[in-house]
Amino acid sequence: MKMEAAREAVETLKLVTPAAIGTIAGLLQDDMRDHPRAVAANYRKAGDQISDAEKRDLGIRKNAFLSREALARLTIEGRLEPLTAHERTLLRATFTLIRGRRIAKEVELQVQLGKAFLGFEHEILGRQCPACNRLDGIVSDAANAHVLPPSDCVAGCTANYGLRPKIDFLADLD
Numbered sequence: 001m002k003m004e005a006a007r008e009a010v011e012t013l014k015l016v017t018p019a020a021i022g023t024i025a026g027l028l029q030d031d032m033r034d035h036p037r038a039v040a041a042n043y044r045k046a047g048d049q050i051s052d053a054e055k056r057d058l059g060i061r062k063n064a065f066l067s068r069e070a071l072a073r074l075t076i077e078g079r080l081e082p083l084t085a086h087e088r089t090l091l092r093a094t095f096t097l098i099r100g101r102r103i104a105k106e107v108e109l110q111v112q113l114g115k116a117f118l119g120f121e122h123e124i125l126g127r128q129c130p131a132c133n134r135l136d137g138i139v140s141d142a143a144n145a146h147v148l149p150p151s152d153c154v155a156g157c158t159a160n161y162g163l164r165p166k167i168d169f170l171a172d173l174d
């Protein structure tokens with residue numbers, strides 16, 4: 001799931017190169033203890049740093065951190081936002097991973113509840129992306145829920161929507 005989530009985020013946002021898929025997957029935390037912003041910042045800080053002249057060329061401040069490795073894995077688009085390219089990619093992959101885990105966890109609930117379990121409802125949090133907006137309120141079974149972002153969700157979107165179990169609390173009363 002981590003590799004799949006990382007691959008989707010890298011290939012869709014195109015801010016970092018495919019060589020970074022393994023890195024992004026490795027930065028996805030099992031316990032999600034740290035915010036992806038902090039995780040991505042630590043990644044930028046680790047290892048050989050680029051020179052002040054290179055920072056100037058990239059338009060970033062002198063005291064910003066950017067490792068040679070992080071720079072080497074930025075695409076042309078990513079070089080326009082060198083300090084957030086990894087972070088946004090990681091965010092998108094993180095949201096996918098959260099959705100995947102939610103479904104895996106709630107499958108048990110689904111068995112317990114039987115017909116009272118109506119499915120997973122897509123809950124859209126941001127409102128900028130038409131592709132993600134279209135999912136809002138849709139209830140799907142586990143197989144059809146959009147764990148991975150919809151295929152037409154593109155540029156700039158981190159697909160930060162959730163999947164929530166939808167339960168019919170009155171189902172057993174009739």
Ligand SMILES: [Zn+2]
Pocket residue numbers: 129130131132133149153154157158159
């Ligand atoms: Zn989207």
